Amino acid sequence: xxxxxxxxxxxxxxxxxxxxxxxxxxxxxxxxxxxxxxxxxxxxxxxxxxxxxxxxxxxxxxxxxxxxxxxxxxxxxxxxxxxxxxxxxxxxxxxxxxxxxxxxxxxxxxxxxxxxxxxxxxxxxxxxxxxxxxxxxxxxxxxxxxxxxxxxxxxxxxxxxxxxxxxxxxxxxxxxxxxxxxxxxxxxxxxxxxxxxxxxxxxxxxxxxxxxxxxxxxxxxxxxxxxxxxxxxxxxxxxxxxxxxxxxxxxxxxxxxxxxxxxxxxxxxxxxxxxxxxxxxxxxxxxxxxxxxxxxxxxxxxxxxxxxxxxxxxxxxxxxxxxxxxxxxxxxxxxxxxxxxxxxxxxxxxxxxxxxxxxxxxxxxxxxxxxxxxxxxxxxxxxxxxxxxxxxx
Numbered sequence: 493x494x495x496x497x498x499x500x501x502x503x504x505x506x507x508x509x510x511x512x513x514x515x516x517x518x519x520x521x522x523x524x525x526x527x528x529x530x531x532x533x534x535x536x537x538x539x540x541x542x543x544x545x546x547x548x549x550x551x552x553x554x555x556x557x558x559x560x561x562x563x564x565x566x567x568x569x570x571x572x573x574x575x576x577x578x579x580x581x582x583x584x585x586x587x588x589x590x591x592x593x594x595x596x597x598x599x600x601x602x603x604x605x606x607x608x609x610x611x612x613x614x615x616x617x618x619x620x621x622x623x624x625x626x627x628x629x630x631x632x633x634x635x636x637x638x639x640x641x642x643x644x645x646x647x648x649x650x651x652x653x654x655x656x657x658x659x660x661x662x663x664x665x666x667x668x669x670x671x672x673x674x675x676x677x678x679x680x681x682x683x684x685x686x687x688x689x690x691x692x693x694x695x696x697x698x699x700x701x702x703x704x705x706x707x708x709x710x711x712x713x714x715x716x717x718x719x720x721x722x723x724x725x726x727x728x729x730x731x732x733x734x735x736x737x738x739x740x741x742x743x744x745x746x747x748x749x750x751x752x753x754x755x756x757x758x759x760x761x762x763x764x765x766x767x768x769x770x771x772x773x774x775x776x777x778x779x780x781x782x783x784x785x786x787x788x789x790x791x792x793x794x795x796x797x798x799x800x801x802x803x804x805x806x807x808x809x810x811x812x813x814x815x816x817x818x819x820x821x822x823x824x825x826x827x828x829x830x831x832x833x834x835x836x837x838x839x840x841x842x843x844x845x846x847x848x849x850x851x852x853x854x855x856x857x858x859x860x861x862x863x864x865x866x867x868x869x870x871x872x873x874x875x876x877x878x879x880x881x882x883x884x885x
Contacts, residue, residue, distance in 0.1 A: 521589050522569040524597065525576055531560045540596040555602075559585075563605050573822055575603075583607055584882070586820065603820075604871045606878035612638045615879055618872040624836075624860030629796035630876070631853040645733065645793040646857045648839040649832025650686075650711045652792030654802045655731035657704055659723045661806055664700075671701040677714070680772065681721055683741040684779060687712030701811070708830055709814035713740035731802055732794060736764040741776060743791075747784040748777035757789025785861060786836030800853035803828050803843045817842050818874040823881035825849075838864045840873050846884035854880070 528534060534556055536549045563583035570577045575586045583605040590599035607614070612630065616638055619626060629642035636642075663669040677689060677696040684690065689698070689712050703719050706712035717739045720728060725737045738746075746753040746767075756767050794802070806812075807828040817829030819842055826845040833839065839857045846852070856873055858864055 520591055520595065521576060522571075524591065525569055525578060525587055525589055526566050528556050528600075529560045529563075529566050529578065531557075531565060538597055540592050540594075540598045543596075543598055543600075559602065559605075582609070584878070604874050604878075606875050606882065608882075610879065612876070612879065615872065615876050619856060619858075619869065622858055622865060622869060623862075624858050624864065626856075626858045627796045628856045629800055629853065630855075630880075631800055631851075632880075633851055639796070642796040642855075645795045645798070646839075646859045647786060647788070647791035647837045648794050648799065648841075648857055649792070649834050649837045650713075650716075651799060651830050651832035651839045651841050651857075652732060652737075652794065653707050653711070653716050653832075654799070654806065654830050654841070655728050655737075655792075655794075656716060656719050656723065657708060657806050657809070657811075658731045658802060659727045660700065660704055660719060661809065662727075663723065669700060671699065671704075673700050674698065675700070675703070675718055675722060677718065681714060681717045681739075681741070682776060683713035683717050683739070684744050684776065684782060685713065686710065687714055689714035689718075704809075705811040705814060708811050711830075711832075716740050732792060733798070735793060736761055738768075738790070738792065742768060742771050744777055744781045745771045745774055746790050747787070748781040750784075750787075753787050753790050757787060783835060785863075786834055786859065791834075791837065792832075796855040796857060799839075799841045799855045799857075800843070803830065803841050804851075804853060807843045807845075818870060819844055819877045820881070823878075833864075833866060835863055836860050838866050838869055840870065842877065844877070844880070846881070848884050850884055852880050 534553055536544060539549070539552065563585060564580040566578050566580055568579040572586070575588050578585045578587055585605035586603040588599065588601040589597065592598040616628065619628060625646055627641040627644050627646050629639045630637040664671060674697045677692050677694060677698060679694050682690050687706060687710055689706060698718070700719070703715040706715040707719060720737065720739050728737045729735060746756055752767065756764055759767065807826070812828040815829060816827045817831065818840065819827050819829065821827065824844045825847045828843040829841065831840045837859055841855045842853070844852045854873070854876060856869065858869060
């Protein structure tokens, strides 16, 4: 099963090549999907030249063979928005297919399949096998469906940005600030990617709503640091167990200086503040700083339980409509998502409201001193979300 999921992730990441000037008809799409997953060998002539240039035919054949061998032949294929829901006797899976004017496959995208008869312990087992410190929590309302070390604070990467969002929400709800307030980008707040604002000119005017939207949907680090500077560390720290709140710029600067990072990791709050003042005189390091592995003590920390409480408190903000994460929009009435990662740190946090009103929170955090299998973790997490959606059909 796990080998299959790795292969499916190859499909997710590689075979999503869309040809130009394409068109599709639902009946043609469904017929082609049924043929691809029937277990019979596919032919290179079924794929467009552009698709075959992007993905070797042998790899396509291998992936399709693994998928059909694991989930079986389709018994139903139904259109769901721009995707198709494929049901077999044992699994349900989403797929997207695009046929060109000649009826050849110009684009193909498979999501991880969800076993129909699997239990949560079955689905969580792959996460248990990942090397490192693992914490997870699955809530339905206030009831715990599954948990492991949910009260243990681990490094969460960019998921800490939920705390900035919460502090901003408080400022706006009390009337101290407004969503359409404008702040100017300054060079000292410019950070490294992810994001787009690092490429904006100095003095660019940006509303608080846009900053928050970029911070959450695109994990924009410069937007994050602009909001942190505006709100102040103390207000954000209230939602991070009063830890010293690094800016993302400071985070990268410390990763670029191993000796200073060691001092910071073992310092008290006063010393950390002093180090922060020192960093103001330094320039932004190169992108290579982001490739330095996780150093304990130079991060942002929160438990899975605290993350569920935090995302629940901001779940109704409209900026969560931009990026649903790994959940499927059509399966839920409302979604809120934020994740975080660096080399050795991976977090996924999702709050969901089903169409019947049930609410769920699913958090997974894994820390290690080496590179984590992020694609495999994300795949297992996605399957868990699909399983929970199925409980509300």
